[in-house]
Amino acid sequence: MRRTPLIVALAALGFAGSAFATTGHFSHGYGIKSKGMGGVGIAYGQDALAAATNPANMVLVGNRWDVGIDYFRPQRESEIGGVTFDGNDSENYFMPEFGYNRMISNDMSLGVSVYGNGGMATDYKDNLFGGGSNGVDLAQLFIAPTVSMKLNENHSVGVSLKLAYQRFEMFGIQPMCNGMSQASTKCSDNGHDSSFGYGFGLGWTGKVSPTLTLGATYQSKTYMDEFDDYKGLFAEQGDFDIPENWGVGLAWQATPKLLVAFDYQRIHYEGVKSLSNKMFEGGPLGADNGTGFGWEDINVYKLGLAYQYDKNLVLRAGYIYNDEPYDNDQTFFNILAPGVIKQHVTLGATWTLAGGGELTVAYMHAFENTVKGKGATAGIDNTMYQDSFGVSYGAKF
Numbered sequence: 001m002r003r004t005p006l007i008v009a010l011a012a013l014g015f016a017g018s019a020f021a022t023t024g025h026f027s028h029g030y031g032i033k034s035k036g037m038g039g040v041g042i043a044y045g046q047d048a049l050a051a052a053t054n055p056a057n058m059v060l061v062g063n064r065w066d067v068g069i070d071y072f073r074p075q076r077e078s079e080i081g082g083v084t085f086d087g088n089d090s091e092n093y094f095m096p097e098f099g100y101n102r103m104i105s106n107d108m109s110l111g112v113s114v115y116g117n118g119g120m121a122t123d124y125k126d127n128l129f130g131g132g133s134n135g136v137d138l139a140q141l142f143i144a145p146t147v148s149m150k151l152n153e154n155h156s157v158g159v160s161l162k163l164a165y166q167r168f169e170m171f172g173i174q175p176m177c178n179g180m181s182q183a184s185t186k187c188s189d190n191g192h193d194s195s196f197g198y199g200f201g202l203g204w205t206g207k208v209s210p211t212l213t214l215g216a217t218y219q220s221k222t223y224m225d226e227f228d229d230y231k232g233l234f235a236e237q238g239d240f241d242i243p244e245n246w247g248v249g250l251a252w253q254a255t256p257k258l259l260v261a262f263d264y265q266r267i268h269y270e271g272v273k274s275l276s277n278k279m280f281e282g283g284p285l286g287a288d289n290g291t292g293f294g295w296e297d298i299n300v301y302k303l304g305l306a307y308q309y310d311k312n313l314v315l316r317a318g319y320i321y322n323d324e325p326y327d328n329d330q331t332f333f334n335i336l337a338p339g340v341i342k343q344h345v346t347l348g349a350t351w352t353l354a355g356g357g358e359l360t361v362a363y364m365h366a367f368e369n370t371v372k373g374k375g376a377t378a379g380i381d382n383t384m385y386q387d388s389f390g391v392s393y394g395a396k397f
Contacts, residue, residue: 022366022386023300024267024325024339025138026118026245028346029053031097032068032392036348036362037304038318040261042249043205043215044304047394048099051113051146053263054217054249055158056203058101059109059148066099068360068392075368076122076384078335087338089123089133097392107150114143117164117242120337127172128335134172136336137192140242141165142222144201154208160201164222164242167194170233173336181285183232190229197224197241211253218246221271232286234274241272247300257308265300269325279333279376293337294330298323304346316348316362324371331373331380338382341366357395364388 022028029039031049041050045057047066071094076087101111116139123135141164148158169192177187199222205215222242231238247265254260270276277292284290304318325339334340348362368385 022118022341022344022364023265023320023322024118024269024295024298025120025337026267027116028320028344028364028366029302030113030115031066031099032070032360032362032390033316033348033350035070035364035388035390036318036346036360037261037306037316038302038320038344038346040249040251040263040302040304040318042203042217042247042263043213044249044251044259044261045205047392048101048111049097049113049115051099051111051144051148051158051160051201052115052142054203054205054215055144055146055148055160055201056156056205056215056217057148058111058146058158059103059107059150059156060205061101062109062396063103064101064394064396066392066394067097068390069094069096070362070388070390072386072388074121074384074386076338076382078128078338078383079381080128080335081379085124085126085128087122087124087135089125089135090121093121109148111146111148112144113146113160114141116140117142120339122336122338124172132172134336136171137167137169138337139167155204155206158203162199162201162219162222164197164199164224165194166197166224166240166242167192168227168230168240169193170230170336177232177285180291181232182283182290183286186229186232186238187285188233193227193229195225195227195240197222199223199242199244213251215249215251216247218244220244221268234286235277235281235290235292236273236288237286240274243268243272243275259306261304261306263300263302265302266297267300268297269295270297279330291333293326293333295325295339296323296327298325312352314350316346316350318346320344320346324369326371328371328373329375329377331371331377331382334371334382335380338371338384340369340371340382340384341386342369343367357393360392360394362390
């Protein structure tokens with residue numbers, strides 16, 4: 001494992017293996033407030049995790065800190081030739097989050113947001129390839145120092161440095177590696193490997209009328225070190241970058257108590273070969289043209305509502321729809337990462353306590369969806385549904 005000062009921050013957060021595969025392998029939202037509101041946040045920042053979606057919103061949330069944790073429970077299975085394999089031998093995951101923001105002048109803030117970007121995990125007790133159990137564990141974490149400033153009373157911009165850590169393990173597929181990998185001893189059953197990387201985020205938020213705010217954000221590809229212990233598995237000798245994405249959003253104050261927000265996001269999975277290469281692309285596992293997951297770019301649509309019930313209680317709800325990341329003829333490799341979710345609903349609430357602190361909860365249900373194999377993968381069907389429950393505490397200072 002490569003050692004850097006980031007490990008100190010990761011340990012402080014109690015970082016553990018996680019699987020937040022909702023919109024592909026990205027989380028449906030960042031920050032518990034956003035997660036209870038359909039994951040929106042491009043034009044509407046609510047806490048010190050705002051930089052994860054749009055760094056321009058940090059200067060608008062002011063002096064505050066937030067800490068939270070999200071419990072995530074995915075349910076996944078694959079049917080192969082009429083036989084169902086349960087991938088839930090491990091099914092309970094936790095992801096912490098933390099944010100801190102300070103105004104250094106009336107028009108500028110410095111902050112940091114620490115959050116799980118996403119991941120994927122399966123754990124099949126009955127090995128599909130013979131022998132013991134098999135599966136995959138991928139977890140990703142970002143630390144995002146952020147500068148945000150107001151250009152005038154209606155417009156703000158922001159930039160984040162994205163420092164990333166990811167951890168990965170593949171186990172139980174060695175029989176397949178022996179015949180398909182260019183480095184079969186670096187393909188499976190090597191324990192957890194880790195990599196570090198960097199990217200950046202940019203954002204703008206503008207209030208264009210008394211009731212309407214617009215926003216736009218761009219998150220660059222995060223360039224990660226290769227997984228040396230799995231250079232015989234992932235394309236480009238173990239490379240697994242985190243895709244770039246961009247989005248636009250609006251927040252409309254429909255009534256004095258009701259705010260409606262909408263985000264559109266585009267995630268460019270095709271820019272990462274280990275994700276986008278098709279099954280049997282033409283080369284062995286680990287080669288530039290080696291087999292990948294066959295994932296394509298996807299569109300994500302998020303709708304969120306926030307209702308100020310009274311001065312101490314905000315109620316939230318949301319809905320998310322996204323494309324399936326892969327086609328029906330790519331189900332074989334995706335047995336190990338069945339990111340098939342298309343629709344989510346969310347609920348949330350924040351109570352302002354007597355001392356001024358804010359207690360927030362959020363629930364998400366991702367509806368069951370199945371991708372049925374066809375062509376070369378006919379008879380291989382992948383199914384998943386998910387639930388999560390998060391809680392956070394935050395305060396202004």
